[in-house]
Amino acid sequence: AQSVTQPDIHITVSEGASLELRCNYSYGATPYLFWYVQSPGQGLQLLLKYFSGDTLVQGIKGFEAEFKRSQSSFNLRKPSVHWSDAAEYFCAVGARTGTASKLTFGTGTRLQVTL
Amino acid sequence: GAVVSQHPSWVICKSGTSVKIECRSLDFQATTMFWYRQFPKQSLMLMATSNEGSKATYEQGVEKDKFLINHASLTLSTLTVTSAHPEDSSFYICSAIGAVTGNSPLHFGNGTRLTVT
Numbered sequence: 001a002q003s004v005t006q007p008d009i010h011i012t013v014s015e016g017a018s019l020e021l022r023c024n025y026s027y028g029a030t031p032y033l034f035w036y037v038q039s040p041g042q043g044l045q046l047l048l049k050y051f052s053g054d055t056l057v058q059g060i061k062g063f064e065a066e067f068k069r070s071q072s073s074f075n076l077r078k079p080s081v082h083w084s085d086a087a088e089y090f091c092a093v094g095a096r097t098g099t100a101s102k103l104t105f106g107t108g109t110r111l112q113v114t115l
Numbered sequence: 116g117a118v119v120s121q122h123p124s125w126v127i128c129k130s131g132t133s134v135k136i137e138c139r140s141l142d143f144q145a146t147t148m149f150w151y152r153q154f155p156k157q158s159l160m161l162m163a164t165s166n167e168g169s170k171a172t173y174e175q176g177v178e179k180d181k182f183l184i185n186h187a188s189l190t191l192s193t194l195t196v197t198s199a200h201p202e203d204s205s206f207y208i209c210s211a212i213g214a215v216t217g218n219s220p221l222h223f224g225n226g227t228r229l230t231v232t
Contacts, residue, residue: 036223043121043208043225044159090158102149105158 002027002093006106014114015083021076021109023065023091032094033074034103035065039087047089050074061085086113118142119211121224128199128231136194136227138209144189145211150182153206153226165192189213199231 003026013019025031032051036044048059055067065076074091088110092103118141128134138148147166151159165171165186173179181203183195192211196203208226216222 041206041226041228043119043223044210045223046221049221102161102164103159105160107158 002031002095002104004091004093004104004106006089006091006109008109009107010110010112012112012114013081016080019076019078019081019085019111021089021091021111023074023076023106024072025074025091025093026072027093027095030069033065033067034092034094035059035063035074035076036090036092037061037087038090038108044090047076081111081113083113083115086111119145119209119222119224121209121227123227124225125228126230128229130200130231131198133195133197134199134229136196136207136209136229138192138194138211138224140190140211140213143211143213143215145192145213146189147213148186148192148209148211150184150192150194151208151210153208155206159208162194196229199229201231204229204231 005024007022034049035047037047038044047063048057048065050057050067057065063078065074067074088108090108091106094103120139120141122137149164150162152162153159161174162177163171163173163184165184167186167189171184186192206226206228210223
């Protein structure tokens with residue numbers, strides 16, 4: 001069974017500082033990997049996804065993530081955080097099977113941005 | 116494109132009543148819709164997968180008779196919480212996939228917050 005670990009429950013960064021949110025997964029092969037962002041009381045918005053190919057993936061809002069097979073990681077990064085980036089971030093893994101669309105989510109990382 | 120809409124965005128109901136939540140794909144045909152539940156400050160847990168025209172597949176531990184899912188058309192799936200109790204209070208979110216989205220749930224609804232009093 002697949003699983004996702006987001007070690008950091010809560011992270012606080014200053015506006016303009018760089019950001020890295022950690023995500024580790026457990027899966028028997030190369031999975032589909034996703035990062036979503038959720039604002040309070042809202043649904044999820046896809047930031048980026050990795051299916052195959054280039055291990056450095058560019059997403060929306062200036063985010064990027066790097067798939068590292070050797071570390072079973074898919075960390076999310078942004079070089080300069082904006083106050084509007086404050087939200088909950090979820091990493092998710094999808095199995096590469098007929099049920100590839102079934103996602104397992106991590107527990108989320110809440111990002112707080114100080115001015 | 117590929118917009119998913121949920122209705123209502125929030126609902127308050129009395130214990131023992133039933134509540135229906137709608138999930139619509141506005142500009143594409145959704146062959147499969149997923150229903151998730153999210154407790155406060157927690158992650159999303161998949162409840163069930165519904166394919167148009169067939170019975171939903173429920174995850175282990177989810178009561179089929181409590182959470183009725185219907186996916187009667189390619190643009191609409193409904194989740195009915197029957198005989199709701201306070202412990203059913205939660206944030207329910209759907210996602211949908213179709214040919215336009217590929218085989219991955221790229222788009223989610225904005226969720227429905229259910230409060231049972």
